[in-house]
Amino acid sequence: MKILHLLSWFPTPDDPTLGNFCVRMIDALPEDCHSVILSVCDGKNITKSFEVKEIEGARHTHVQIYIRPPKANALRKLKMLRMYQYGLNYIKKRFFEPDLIHLHVTYPLGQVALLWKKRFGYKYVLTEHWTIYQPQNKDVLVGSLKKKIVRIANNAEFIMPVSLDLQHCMEGHGVKNRFRVIYNLVNTDMFRLGEAKTEQKKRILHISTLRDEAKNFSGILRTIEKLKQQRDDFELHVIHDYEAPEFKAFVKEHNLSDCVIFHGKKTSAEVAEAYQKADFFLLFSNFENLPCVIVEAFASGVPVLSTAVGGIAEILSPERGILIPQGDEEALLQGMNQMLDHCHEYDREAIRDYAIKTFAAQSIGQQIFEVYKKVVK
Numbered sequence: 001m002k003i004l005h006l007l008s009w010f011p012t013p014d015d016p017t018l019g020n021f022c023v024r025m026i027d028a029l030p031e032d033c034h035s036v037i038l039s040v041c042d043g044k045n046i047t048k049s050f051e052v053k054e055i056e057g058a059r060h061t062h063v064q065i066y067i068r069p070p071k072a073n074a075l076r077k078l079k080m081l082r083m084y085q086y087g088l089n090y091i092k093k094r095f096f097e098p099d100l101i102h103l104h105v106t107y108p109l110g111q112v113a114l115l116w117k118k119r120f121g122y123k124y125v126l127t128e129h130w131t132i133y134q135p136q137n138k139d140v141l142v143g144s145l146k147k148k149i150v151r152i153a154n155n156a157e158f159i160m161p162v163s164l165d166l167q168h169c170m171e172g173h174g175v176k177n178r179f180r181v182i183y184n185l186v187n188t189d190m191f192r193l194g195e196a197k198t199e200q201k202k203r204i205l206h207i208s209t210l211r212d213e214a215k216n217f218s219g220i221l222r223t224i225e226k227l228k229q230q231r232d233d234f235e236l237h238v239i240h241d242y243e244a245p246e247f248k249a250f251v252k253e254h255n256l257s258d259c260v261i262f263h264g265k266k267t268s269a270e271v272a273e274a275y276q277k278a279d280f281f282l283l284f285s286n287f288e289n290l291p292c293v294i295v296e297a298f299a300s301g302v303p304v305l306s307t308a309v310g311g312i313a314e315i316l317s318p319e320r321g322i323l324i325p326q327g328d329e330e331a332l333l334q335g336m337n338q339m340l341d342h343c344h345e346y347d348r349e350a351i352r353d354y355a356i357k358t359f360a361a362q363s364i365g366q367q368i369f370e371v372y373k374k375v376v377k
Contacts (some may be wrong), residue, residue, distance in 0.1 A: 001372055003029070004091060004098040005037045005060070006084075006113055008105035009129075012041050017241055017265070021184055021292050022104040025127065027058040028185055028365030033372070035060040036095050038087040040080050042069045050083060052090065061095070063087055084112045098122060099376050102368075103156065105130050107145070110152030117155060123375055126156040127182070127368075129289055131214070133169035134310065136287040141173060150174050157375040160368065163290040163311020180371055183315075184292045185364035188356050190268060191299035193348060194276025200233070202340050205278035205302070207239040207271065207293045208285075210247060216284045216307075216327065217247060223284075223332045225254050234340055236260045236282070239274060275300035280343045282336070285309055286326055298355035301348030305335045315358070320351050 005026055009019030026035050043051060043066025055062040065083050069076050091098070101124035103113045113124040132141050132149075141149065153159060153175040160182045161167045167179045197203075208215040217238075224236055236259060244262075251260045266274065275281070281297035281304045288310035295315075297304050304321035306312050307328075316323055322338065324331040357363075 001032055001369075001376060002034045002096040002099045003036075003102050003372065004088070004100075005035055005102045005104065006109040006124075007037060007039060008103075008107060008109040010037065010039045010041075013044075019104070021129070022127070023057065023060070024185060024187070024361070025104070025364065025368065026060050026102075028361035028368075029059065030365055030369050031059070033059075033369060034096060036091055037062040038065075038084065038091060039063075040065045040067060040083045040087065043067060050086075052087075054094075063091060063094075081112065081115075088116070100125065100372060102127065102372075103152075106149050106152050111148070114152050114155055123157045124155075125158045125160065125371060125375060126153060127160045127162070128153075128166060128170065129162055129184075131287050131289055131310070133166060133173055134287045134289075135169070146173065153177060158371050160371060161289075163314055165311040165314065166289045180367070182364060182367045182371075183359055184290050184295050185361045186292070186295045186299045186355060186359045187268075188299050188352075188360050190272045191275060191296045191355075192272070193301045193352055194273075197277075197279060197344075199277075202234045202279040202343065203277055204234055204236045204280060204282050204336070204339075205239075205274055205297075206236060206282045207274075208283070209242055210238075210240045210244040211242070214286055214288075216286050217244070218250075219327065219329050219332065220282065220284050221247060221250055221254075221256070221260070223329050223336065224256060224260060226333055227336055228256065228259055230337070231340070232259070234259060234336075237263060237274065237278070239263045239266050239271060241265060271296070272300070275302055278302050280305055280321070280339045283307065283312075284332055288312060290315070295355065295359045298351050299359065301352040303339070303343055303346040303348075303351065305332075305339050319347065320354065321346075 007019050007022050050067045053064045101113050101122050103124050103126045116122045159177050159179050162184050164181050210217050212218050281302050283306040290311040307326045308323040309326050322335045324335050
């Protein structure tokens with residue numbers, strides 16, 4: 001089966017981790033699938049109008065088109081659309097005639113998928129990760145944007161949201177389609193159990209973008225300050241995609257440097273090692289769908305303390321951690337104390353077994369392939 005993938009979020013030289021979970025899903029597909037990713041982005045210092053590069057992945061080829069962006073935004077959108085059309089023709093000549101388009105995240109690339117459906121008859125399926133459907137973003141998903149997104153979603157042959165909660169949120173915005181919930185996946189060979197802990201201080205691990213409107217990292221720091229007044233047997237280790245000078249300033253100003261350690265960006269192997277050293281994982285988000293970081297924690301046998309937002313309650317049960325209300329810093333303080341006192345009592349092998357059964361790459365890839373087969377007779 002020949003699948004052309006359109007990613008609304010995709011890795012670029014400037015942001016190599018953007019949409020990397022979409023790429024992992026593609027690489028999890030069975031060998032029966034021949035996958036090509038097509039993307040167009042601004043190129044730095046290119047002398048031509050555009051350049052095409054073929055980048056080989058684990059089980060895909062990424063056709064990346066770099067363009068020299070015009071100054072006018074309207075012209076840029078038109079050029080982007082034309083280059084996606086060029087990319088489709090390029091792939092048909094160099095690789096294959098697609099059996100199916102797989103759209104990852106509705107907007108903006110859904111506009112291309114919908115156009116190709118109307119113009120050329122290409123069917124497309126949609127995997128959705130986006131939190132824009134969540135109630136917290138009700139003021140964002142309005143007007144013409146909402147009409148575009150709902151139209152794109154309703155024209156898909158099948159929608160694969162990463163949580164049942166996300167499906168319900170999409171339906172609440174008027175999306176009416178065939179759904180199959182397919183969770184995010186994890187590499188259970190890379191993310192695995194670590195050795196027994198020997199450090200005296202317990203390690204709390206947090207991994208995120210640190211974008212406060214979603215991740216509420218400021219709430220974590222305020223609670224850590226209170227926790228430090230009660231005990232000194234812990235360290236919070238933070239791996240983050242983007243710089244956060246305001247949070248580092250807060251840590252310095254409030255004398256938390258001895259218990260809050262920022263690590264910046266890390267490779268996947270380094271992230272896996274951080275989980276192996278963690279006593280528990282912490283997330284205090286205001287909204288989520290199904291965070292990959294929780295799935296990775298489970299694969300590493302690490303219990304989780306998290307807010308009950310999005311689809312997290314679908315996978316985080318008492319034997320795997322603690323759920324607390326969104327934004328409740330008192331509940332967060334109580335949860336951290338409970339975790340610090342009892343994290344060693346969790347059955348880490350059972351947590352990992354659950355991850356292998358539920359989120360292993362081979363299983364998720366096969367589930368996606370089953371959807372393909374329903375669409376492509």
